[in-house]
Amino acid sequence: MRSFSLIFKQFSRSVLLIVGFAFWGFSAAYAQTxxxxxxxxxxxxxxxxxxxxxxxxxxxxxxxxxxxxxxxxxxxxxxxxxxxxxxxxxxxxxxxxxxxxxxxxxxxxxxxxxxxxxxxxxxxxxxxxxxxxxQPPAGGAVAEEKGPSELVVWGLVGIIVIAFIVILVLNKVVGTLERLVSKNKDLVIEEEPVVAEADKNVLLKKILKNKKLVFFILVCGTIAMGSWGWVTLWNTNVHTGYQPVQPIKYSHELHAGTMKIDCQYCHSGAYKSKNASIPSLNVCMNCHKVVKTESPEIHKIYDALGYDPKTQKYDSTAAKPIQWVRVHNLPDLAYFNHSQHVKVAGIKCQACHGPVQTMKEVYQYSPLTMKWCIQCHKRTEVNGKGNAYYDSILAAHDKIKKGEKVTAAVLGGIECGKCHY
Ligand code: HEC
Ligand code: HEC
Ligand code: HEC
Ligand code: HEC
Ligand code: HEC
Ligand code: HEC
The missing domain is CATH 1.10.760.10 (Cytochrome c-like domain)
Structure with a gap:
């Protein structure tokens, strides 16, 4: 029995060591470089x-x-x-x-x-x-480097917490066993199972009585649940990364990337109106009347327009529009205007939509949360050069505030009514 408890002690010591090292390595790896x-x-x-x-x-x-x-x-x-x-x-x-x-x-x-x-x-x-x-990585798609994923981090934290609990419990077990061994030295062998039965209850009671241990477990539980709740609540209804499958395998990587067709060619609305708008299939036909006419994907365009490539005639009664799946979607309570950002502020599409020209299928790059809008408004300086509206404002303000920085927030970009109907 003595050697048994010794082994236990050694075991718990080595667990402690391993956990110590894991914690050290983990914090070193996670320390911000x-x-x-x-x-x-x-x-x-x-x-x-x-x-x-x-x-x-x-x-x-x-x-x-x-x-x-x-x-x-x-x-x-x-x-x-x-x-x-x-x-x-x-x-x-x-x-x-x-x-x-x-x-x-x-x-x-x-x-x-x-x-x-x-x-x-x-x-x-x-x-x-x-x-x-x-040296492109095997498998084609380049995985984005994001450091340790959240799952790994939480997994490690979980392992560390569990390991500590195991050590505490093991210590208790060793103590109890040792006391039992010294008490029951003279007991006859037949009585052993009864002792073991009593032993379990004693152990449970001891654990429950140990206020420090119970407190520790409660604190760990509360922290874990709290963090989980915090992260979940903040990410409710945020669709970053949303990438629906579209009815036609249209690729921005090919058209806007390789072929360098200007975004404006298809999304001209972005420069002159609230909506960027999705192009009508007639825009595709400017090229696809003659390009890749044999492709089944292009035939989907023909079918949708009721176009017969053999006779080169349109039959509008046979037309059934393509239903593109919308990727970006603000709730109706928020007002967003493309032309104000693209034309007036001169912001590149990529600042909000990410590297669309490298996307085979478009996905939502930015969170589109209110915090996201506000943060950009707070830090983006307004470019007033050559804009009649700002010229007038600047002229008025020039005498008072010469050369002072103007952000969208200053112009009312954080007034509720500007974004909410
Ligand atoms: C040849 C036409 C064409 C060009 C050029 C083009 N797009 Fe598109 N775009 C489309 C079509 C069609 C869709 C709808 C299908 C889809 O989502 O892939 C679309 C969808 C999108 C969407 C997602 C819309 C949604 O549903 O929320 C964004 C964002 C977008 N384009 C941005 C860009 C940007 C930025 C560029 C320039 C780098 C660009 N597009 C160039 C045709 C085009
Ligand atoms: C400026 C010309 C042009 C426009 C406009 C254009 N495309 Fe294309 N598209 C091409 C070319 C060229 C290719 C073929 C590239 C190649 O050889 O693989 C292509 C390839 C494709 C393919 C892949 C076909 C296959 O089987 O490989 C699809 C799908 C497609 N386009 C859909 C569209 C849609 C939908 C639109 C309208 C929103 C559109 N294209 C607008 C020039 C254009
Ligand atoms: C300041 C950020 C921002 C910039 C810059 C921006 N967009 Fe958008 N875009 C958005 C938001 C937000 C939505 C969602 C709008 C909604 O749901 O009402 C959106 C939606 C879209 C859509 C979906 C259809 C629509 O009109 O709502 C397309 C297509 C699109 N953008 C293309 C573009 C293109 C092309 C450019 C560059 C010329 C561009 N965007 C520049 C933020 C931006
Ligand atoms: C990339 C930075 C950026 C992001 C992201 C952005 N904005 Fe803006 N926004 C601007 C700038 C810059 C202006 C000032 C444009 C100008 O010169 O009038 C502006 C102006 C505006 C205005 C007009 C304010 C006025 O003066 O009347 C509204 C409304 C607006 N943004 C709404 C939104 C909403 C809603 C979102 C989020 C969905 C958003 N913006 C995201 C940069 C941004
Ligand atoms: C509002 C747009 C804008 C922002 C935000 C911005 N830059 Fe620039 N940056 C420019 C422009 C435009 C130039 C080209 C020079 C010019 O026109 O003043 C430039 C030039 C530079 C240069 C080249 C200087 C040289 O002499 O080689 C560096 C480096 C640079 N930026 C770094 C940064 C860093 C780092 C940040 C973020 C902390 C940043 N920029 C944010 C617009 C911006
Ligand atoms: C620059 C644009 C902008 C300004 C300014 C702004 N909001 Fe928002 N707000 C948004 C966007 C976009 C959303 C939707 C995205 C989200 O839920 O985060 C939103 C969401 C909300 C919601 C959540 C509504 C719901 O039921 O989900 C409330 C409440 C709200 N805003 C209140 C305000 C108040 C109050 C102000 C003024 C102090 C304000 N907002 C100013 C852009 C803005």
């Missing part, structure tokens, strides 16, 4: 105008930061590019003119360290993108 901090800043402050590998409103930052290696200059530029331009810094003037003097937001709230982290992230991500280009 500089690049991860930089990524967070980049995603929240820079993605509206920059991509790592593509020119958006501003230059593609991967190649740009490979060419420009003077980090001191870059930090100054990112914190306050307008000061550099005003001081006629030759590098700053060159890039400013190259991008038609579009002008970049200033980020005086970012410390040197923050900006350093962003630069580290951009260079690391550019290296990753180039590596993936030279």
């Amino acid at each position: 500089d690049a991860a901090k930089g990524e967070a800043i980049f995603k929240s402050k820079c993605t509206a105008c920059h991509k790592i590998d593509q020119v958006l409103t501003g230059p593609a930052l991967g190649p740009q930061l490979t060419e420009e290696t003077d980090d001191k200059y870059l930090i100054k530029w990112i914190q306050n590019n307008q000061a550099l331009i005003a001081a006629k810094n030759p590098k700053a003037l060159a890039i400013f003119n190259k991008f038609e003097q579009k002008g970049m937001t200033t980020f005086t709230d970012l410390s040197d360290g923050d900006v350093g982290n962003v630069i580290t992230f951009i260079r690391a991500d550019w290296a990753r993108i180039q590596k993936e280009k030279t």
Whole structure:
């Protein structure tokens, strides 16, 4: 019996060690690296105008930061590019003119360290993108790197909590067994099963009596349930990643990506009205009357229009419109206008819809929550140049607030009635 309890003690000690190591490794792996901090800043402050590998409103930052290696200059530029331009810094003037003097937001709230982290992230991500280009991963689809998934994190936390409980219980068991062993040394063998029976109840009672243990279990339970509830409630009705199967295998990757057809060619509404609108099949027919006429997918277009490719005639009585499945859908209580964002504010479709030109099937890229709208309104500077409406406002305000920053929020972009009917 002694050796039995010794084994138990050793066992629980090694469990403790393993858990200790797991916890250490886990926290080390999860501790935010500089690049991860930089990524967070980049995603929240820079993605509206920059991509790592593509020119958006501003230059593609991967190649740009490979060419420009003077980090001191870059930090100054990112914190306050307008000061550099005003001081006629030759590098700053060159890039400013190259991008038609579009002008970049200033980020005086970012410390040197923050900006350093962003630069580290951009260079690391550019290296990753180039590596993936030279050796695409097997299986074709490039899995997005997202770090440890939530499931893994919660799994690990669960394992750690369970392991602690196991240790506590084992310790109790060892203590009870040892006491029993010393008490029952003289007991006759026949009585053993009865003792074992009593032993179980004693153990249960002991556990329940141990207020610390009960408290610990309750706290763990409350934390787990609370976190689960928090995450679930915040994500109710958020459809990020929603990707329905469409009736025709139409690919944006092919048409907007490879063939570089302008978004405006099909979604012209986005520039002049509230809705971007889905193009009518007649737009497809501009090409598909002659392109890929043998494809069964293209025949779906013909059938929907009642078009007979042999006689090249339309029979409107046979037409049955394609029912595209809507991907993005705000609740009716919110008002969103495309032209205000695309035409007036000059925001690229990709800032809200993601890299549509690489999507075989469109999915919802942004959460479309109220928080998402508001956050962008709070940080996006309004570009008033060459806009009659703003010219008039600016003229009026010029005397009072010369050169002061104006955000959508200032113009009423966070007034309830602007977004809600
Ligand atoms: C409102 C749009 C906008 C935002 C937001 C923005 N930029 Fe820019 N950025 C530009 C434009 C436009 C240029 C090109 C120069 C110009 O026109 O002023 C540029 C240029 C740059 C350059 C090139 C400087 C050089 O001399 O090589 C860097 C680096 C840069 N941005 C980094 C950032 C970082 C980092 C962030 C986020 C913290 C950011 N930008 C956010 C629009 C933006
Ligand atoms: C050749 C025509 C064509 C071009 C060019 C095109 N699209 Fe589309 N787009 C469609 C069609 C058809 C659909 C509906 C089917 C679907 O969802 O795939 C669609 C759907 C979408 C949707 C989802 C709409 C919803 O249901 O919520 C978005 C977002 C979108 N396009 C954005 C873009 C962007 C951004 C570009 C430019 C990079 C672009 N499209 C270029 C034809 C086009
Ligand atoms: C500017 C010309 C053009 C327009 C407009 C256009 N397409 Fe295409 N589409 C093409 C070309 C070219 C290909 C074939 C590429 C290839 O050779 O595989 C193609 C391929 C396709 C295919 C794949 C066919 C297959 O079997 O491989 C589908 C489906 C398709 N288009 C649907 C549409 C739909 C739906 C629209 C309207 C929303 C549309 N296209 C508008 C030029 C166009
Ligand atoms: C500021 C963010 C933002 C920008 C920029 C933006 N969209 Fe949208 N888009 C949305 C939202 C939000 C919806 C959902 C609207 C709704 O349900 O009323 C949407 C819906 C759509 C739809 C579905 C049909 C419709 O009209 O509602 C298409 C297609 C679309 N966008 C294409 C585009 C294209 C093409 C561009 C660029 C020219 C673009 N969007 C720019 C936010 C944006
Ligand atoms: C990528 C940044 C961005 C996102 C995301 C965004 N907006 Fe905006 N929004 C702007 C900017 C910039 C303006 C100012 C445009 C201008 O110059 O008038 C604006 C203006 C507006 C206005 C007009 C305010 C006024 O002055 O009358 C409304 C309404 C609006 N947005 C609604 C929405 C809603 C609803 C959403 C979310 C579904 C949304 N926006 C998401 C950038 C954004
Ligand atoms: C920039 C646009 C914008 C502004 C400004 C705005 N909202 Fe919203 N609001 C939204 C969008 C988009 C939704 C729907 C998405 C969601 O539920 O998060 C929403 C949802 C809501 C809802 C939830 C309704 C429901 O039943 O789901 C309430 C309540 C609300 N807003 C109240 C307000 C109030 C009060 C204000 C003013 C202080 C305000 N909003 C200002 C865009 C906006």
